[in-house]
Amino acid sequence: xxxxxVSNVVGRLTDLSEEAQxxxxxxxxxxxxxxxLKRMRTFLPDADSRLxxxxxxxxxxxxxxxxxxxxxxxETYLVQALSSPGKIMQWMNTRTFSRKLKDVKRKMSLxxxxxxxxxxxxxxxxxxxxxxxxxxxxxxxxFHTFTTVEPEIFVGFQADVDQLVGYLVDESDDSYxxxxxxxxxxxxxxxxxxxxxxxxxxxxxxxxAWVSISQKWQRRQILQRILIGLVYEMKExxxxxxEGKLVENLLQIQQKKKCLIVLDDIWSNDAWDSxxxxxxxxxxxxxxxxxxxxxxxxxxxxxxxxxxxxxxxxPDQSWELLQLKALPTRGGYLDIARDYxxxxxxxxxxxxxxxxxxxxxxxxxxxxxxxxxxxxxxxxYDDSISSLKEGKGFGKNQQEQLFDNxxxxxxxxxxxxxxxxxxxxxxxxxxxxxAESLYQLWIAEGIVLSSDKxxxxxxxxxxxxxxxxxxxxxxxxxxxxxxxxxxxxxxxCSLHDLMRDLSLFQAxxxxxxxxxxxxxxxxxxxxxxxxxxxxxxxxxxxxxxxVVEANSYFTGKPNHQQYRSILFRNVDREDESQQLxxxxxxxNFKLLRVLSLENVTHSRRSVLGTxxxxxxxxxxxxxxxxxxxxxxxxxxxxxxxxxxxxxLQTLNLNVPDDIFKSPASSNVLGKLAFLRxxxxxxxxxxxxxxxxxxxxxxxxxxxxxENFNTEWCEVKDLxxxxxxxxxxx
Numbered sequence: 001x002x003x004x005x006v007s008n009v010v011g012r013l014t015d016l017s018e019e020a021q022x023x024x025x026x027x028x029x030x031x032x033x034x035x036x037l038k039r040m041r042t043f044l045p046d047a048d049s050r051l052x053x054x055x056x057x058x059x060x061x062x063x064x065x066x067x068x069x070x071x072x073x074x075e076t077y078l079v080q081a082l083s084s085p086g087k088i089m090q091w092m093n094t095r096t097f098s099r100k101l102k103d104v105k106r107k108m109s110l111x112x113x114x115x116x117x118x119x120x121x122x123x124x125x126x127x128x129x130x131x132x133x134x135x136x137x138x139x140x141x142x143f144h145t146f147t148t149v150e151p152e153i154f155v156g157f158q159a160d161v162d163q164l165v166g167y168l169v170d171e172s173d174d175s176y177x178x179x180x181x182x183x184x185x186x187x188x189x190x191x192x193x194x195x196x197x198x199x200x201x202x203x204x205x206x207x208x209a210w211v212s213i214s215q216k217w218q219r220r221q222i223l224q225r226i227l228i229g230l231v232y233e234m235k236e237x238x239x240x241x242x243e244g245k246l247v248e249n250l251l252q253i254q255q256k257k258k259c260l261i262v263l264d265d266i267w268s269n270d271a272w273d274s275x276x277x278x279x280x281x282x283x284x285x286x287x288x289x290x291x292x293x294x295x296x297x298x299x300x301x302x303x304x305x306x307x308x309x310x311x312x313x314x315p316d317q318s319w320e321l322l323q324l325k326a327l328p329t330r331g332g333y334l335d336i337a338r339d340y341x342x343x344x345x346x347x348x349x350x351x352x353x354x355x356x357x358x359x360x361x362x363x364x365x366x367x368x369x370x371x372x373x374x375x376x377x378x379x380x381y382d383d384s385i386s387s388l389k390e391g392k393g394f395g396k397n398q399q400e401q402l403f404d405n406x407x408x409x410x411x412x413x414x415x416x417x418x419x420x421x422x423x424x425x426x427x428x429x430x431x432x433x434x435a436e437s438l439y440q441l442w443i444a445e446g447i448v449l450s451s452d453k454x455x456x457x458x459x460x461x462x463x464x465x466x467x468x469x470x471x472x473x474x475x476x477x478x479x480x481x482x483x484x485x486x487x488x489x490x491x492x493c494s495l496h497d498l499m500r501d502l503s504l505f506q507a508x509x510x511x512x513x514x515x516x517x518x519x520x521x522x523x524x525x526x527x528x529x530x531x532x533x534x535x536x537x538x539x540x541x542x543x544x545x546x547v548v549e550a551n552s553y554f555t556g557k558p559n560h561q562q563y564r565s566i567l568f569r570n571v572d573r574e575d576e577s578q579q580l581x582x583x584x585x586x587x588n589f590k591l592l593r594v595l596s597l598e599n600v601t602h603s604r605r606s607v608l609g610t611x612x613x614x615x616x617x618x619x620x621x622x623x624x625x626x627x628x629x630x631x632x633x634x635x636x637x638x639x640x641x642x643x644x645x646x647x648l649q650t651l652n653l654n655v656p657d658d659i660f661k662s663p664a665s666s667n668v669l670g671k672l673a674f675l676r677x678x679x680x681x682x683x684x685x686x687x688x689x690x691x692x693x694x695x696x697x698x699x700x701x702x703x704x705x706e707n708f709n710t711e712w713c714e715v716k717d718l719x720x721x722x723x724x725x726x727x728x729x
Contacts, residue, residue, distance in 0.1 A: 001422075001510045002060040003044035004415040004447070009067040010037050011449040013074055023078060026094060029101055033070055036108050040067070042122040043115045050120075059114055061511075066107055068538065068564075072591065073100045079624045079646065140416050140452045142465055143370050143472050154194065155321040155358070157187065160310050161194045167306060168195070168260065168287050169204045178279075178288045178305035180298035187358040188291040189264055191310060195289070196262055205287075207231075207259035212430040213266045214497065219243060219274040222263075226250060226278070230259055250278040259286035265430070265497060266292045269300045276301070312356025315348065321358060322351050325365025325474065339374035346381040354405065359498065363405040366473035367412055383408070406502045409475060419447040420466050421475060422512045424495050425503035426541050426567060432479065432492040436704075437630075439463035439488065440650040440677055444594045444628035445539075445565060458703060458725070459676075464488055475499055487704060487726040513539035513565075539565040539594075564625075565594040586619050593625055598652075599633040617641040631655055632679070643671050652679040654707070670698040676723075677704040680713070696721060 017023050017030045040063060047063075050056045077097040115122075167176050181188045195201060196210060209229030211222055223246040227238050230253055241249070253259065261279070266272055272290075279288055292298055298307045313321065326347070327340075347368070354360040371377055413421065420442055427433050439460050442448050448463045467490055470476040476499070481491040495503060507513060514537045540563050566589065586595075620629065621641025629645065630652035642651070651672070669675065678699075696702070696717035705721065706728040718724075 001048070001418060001512070002063050003041060003048060004418050005064050006037055006041045006044060006067045007415055007449065008419070008446045009071045010034055010041065011451055012071060012446045013037070015450050016074060016078060023074070023081070026077065026097060029098065030074060033074070033101060033104065036105065037067060037070060039122075040108065040111065042124050043112075043120050045123055046121045047115070047118075053118075056118060056120075059111075059118060059120075062114075063111060066104065066111060069107075070101075070104045073097065073104060075625055075647075076100075139454075140414055140449075140465070140469070141370075142469065154190070155313065155317050155324065157191050157194070157310055160191060160308065161198065164191075164195050164289075164308060165198050165200050168289065169200060176287075176306040177284065178290070178302040180301065180305055180307045181289070181291045182293070182295055182298055182307055182309040187310070188293070190358075192262055192264060192289060192291050196260070201260060204258065205260040206257040207253065207286075208261075209259065210262045210264065212264045213271050214429045215267050216429060217271050217274070220246065222275055223247065223250060223278060226261055227253070230261075247278045254279070254284045254286040257285060261286065261288050263288070263290040266290050266297050266301075267294065269297055272297060272301045313358060313361070314356070315352060318351040318354060318356055318361055319344070319348050321361050322347050322365050322368070325362055326368035342374055343377050346377055350381060359496070360405045362474040363409045366475060367405075367409055369472060370469075380412075403498075403502070406498065409473060410502060410506055413473070414469075416447075416449055416452065417466055417469055419445075419512070421470060422503055422507040422510070423447065424476065424493070425500055425507050426513060426515075426539075426569070428569060429497065429500060430494065432494045435464070435467065435478070435488045435490040435492055436460075438493065439467075441567075441594060441596075441628060442466070444649055446593070460487060460703065464490060467493060511537045513537055513541055515541045538563055539567075541567045541569060563589055564591055566592060567594070567596045568598065568600050586616065587622055589623065591625055592623050594628040595620075595623065595626060596628070596630045597634050597636060598630050600636070621645065627674075643668050646671050647674055648672050649674055650677040651675060652677075654679050654681055667695045667697070669694070669696065673698060674701060675699050676701050678702060678706070679704070680707040680709065682707045683709075 013030060013034050017027050017034075023030065044060070044063065047056055047060055051060075074097075077093055080093045164179060164181075167179055170176075181192055196208065202208070207230040209226045211225045211229070213222065220243050223243065224238055224241075227246060227250060228235050230250075231238075238246070238249075263272075263275075279286075290298070290301060295307070295309075298305070323344075327343075350364060351361055354364060367380060368377060371380060410418070410421065423438075423442065423445070424433065439448075442463050443459050448459055448466065450459065450462075452462045452465070453459070467476065467478070471478050471490075471493075476493050476495060478493045479491045481489060589595075616636055618641050620626075620636075621644040624644055624646065626645050626648055628650045629648060630650070632652045632654040634655055636655065642648075645651075669678075693712055693714040695714050696705075697720055699721060701723055702721050703723055704726045705724060706726070708718075708727065708729055718727075
């Protein structure tokens with residue numbers, strides 16, 4: 001990960017020095033700094049391979065911190081130069097910049113001495129260590145164009161589908177009202193989806209509902225989602241019902257019509273017990289299907305129900321699945337005819353070690369699909385054999401076999417993709433993450449490299465190519481956009497629960513982010529993979545409606561300067577006593593690059609509060625390093641201090657209309673020269689609008705403009721937005 005972080009810093013500094021005119025006077029000094037960072041990067045692959053050594057882990061943590069410090073020196077100069085015109089101020093800023101830069105270079109020299117003392121080799125000294133995982137990032141080799149949906153791969157379970165569909169449509173007295181599909185890693189959810197979407201099922205049942213339960217479940221939400229699936233036209237009314245009425249209506253619907261309800265991925269008996277009252281109707285016409293990795297849950301839910309545990313794939317089926325994933329016959333980039341027999345022999349040996357688990361085989365295929373030559377396959381084969389000889393993973397149990405492949409799939413990722421994969425674990429389990437917002441977060445965090453841009457591409461397209469590579473490696477699941485005019489081809493993405501386990505585990509081990517109130521349930525025993533935590537994280541995430549804890553965290557944390565990113569996830573808006581008192585604390589986070597306050601409501605008791613909403617714009621206006629600011633769904637007012645955020649790239653102002661006040665100055669956005677994505681309110685009442693219209697001149701880099709309203713936005717500025725790719729009234 002240190003290699004990825006230093007690469008990201010190199011890319012960001014290069015971009016800043018090329019884009020920001022005010023940096024041209026110090027461009028030579030910045031270029032010298034970039035050169036030293038590139039030299040540092042050549043030592044990191046060897047260091048990353050020796051994480052078992054505590055001294056090496058400390059050294060890598062120091063390398064990351066030094067890269068961050070170098071970037072901060074340049075950013076500080078840029079912000080001051082943009083905010084403080086005048087020759088005298090510029091001269092003072094330049095002197096300060098040169099002094100701080102000299103200190104960074106001194107520390108870097110000491111770091112190189114430590115590399116030598118630890119006998120860490122540079123890739124310049126050891127060319128053989130430069131491979132797809134550890135070479136210079138440069139331009140990412142792309143294997144996936146994602147212009148069309150990849151063909152679905154389904155091997156070995158058609159008989160299971162036919163059998164279970166037959167049980168579900170059976171209406172005899174001794175038919176099974178509840179069917180359970182058991183076992184993680186064997187594709188229980190994929191099998192359930194095949195059944196759920198089967199033409200016979202759609203013809204037989206009048207109502208269908210699918211709900212993912214997972215580890216962090218809430219009874220009311222589960223019942224709501226089932227009912228909405230069965231009677232979507234009553235969606236708004238359903239949201240107003242209490243739990244008693246939800247259960248009552250569910251029982252009635254199941255008595256009136258044939259329904260199939262799928263409860264996917266139930267982890268505990270408690271989860272079933274919390275909702276079972278909704279499925280006890282006598283003479284019910286409906287059927288229930290649940291998936292779980294825990295046989296005790298299946299037996300607890302209904303001892304008389306039918307528990308189906310798919311068999312593992314046979315050796316021939318395992319090889320069939322692997323070659324469908326790893327040796328695609330289309331795409332034009334593989335020429336394997338000469339070595340196919342040798343590759344088949346190695347492939348059959350490798351899938352034998354996957355224990356017949358489809359997910360393990362798909363992950364292995366995701367590794368091999370990016371290695372189209374015999375020599376590259378042989379290296380993966382040799383690595384898997386050495387793991388067996390060392391007693392790692394294989395031969396203990398299926399879950400460890402699976403996790404061994406998961407770990408390997410992460411380790412062989414190019415440096416650019418590792419932080420992107422870890423970033424996904426910030427989001428909730430089973431959450432479908434909006435792709436457009438995710439890419440903007442990646443870019444603002446600096447984990448998308450401009451060096452990967454092809455001619456005519458935007459950074460959003462580079463970010464989507466990263467996602468395409470993760471999909472191609474079977475590490476991420478995606479849904480596609482229906483609209484050809486969409487800014488992104490992928491609509492949303494999600495992680496399989498075991499992939500999320502992997503992402504969380506790696507993120508924790510590498511101090512990628514700090515989570516407050518994160519769920520710690522994990523189905524895999526990861527203790528033997530654990531490493532000591534030595535680095536300071538720069539990213540902070542708050543979860544799951546515990547805003548009081550967030551308030552106490554803000555007040556009790558002695559040092560906020562280390563943080564560059566804060567995200568709030570799934571914050572409760574209903575309980576005012578739990579609301580976040582942001583105005584008093586955010587000013588302490590001076591170095592933030594990313595701030596997402598979506599659906600966060602501010603306490604009215606704050607000294608900055610007002611009855612109709614809270615204006616913390618002055619505080620936000622002091623966070624001059626921000627690249628990403630989202631206030632979607634919050635009650636926070638920001639105008640007119642937004643003009644201070646001169647580095648801002650994404651701004652989401654989709655707040656409730658009743659607390660919106662249009663800016664007093666028409667050119668409040670004029671200084672945001674780096675702004676690329678702007679989301680305004682979808683609707684504004686005329687009483688909130690002033691006579692002066694919002695101007696967009698100066699936003700030459702703008703790519704996205706949503707909710708443009710001619711009542712308060714200046715139409716004549718639109719022709720000047722030459723880079724606009726997505727526009728919505």
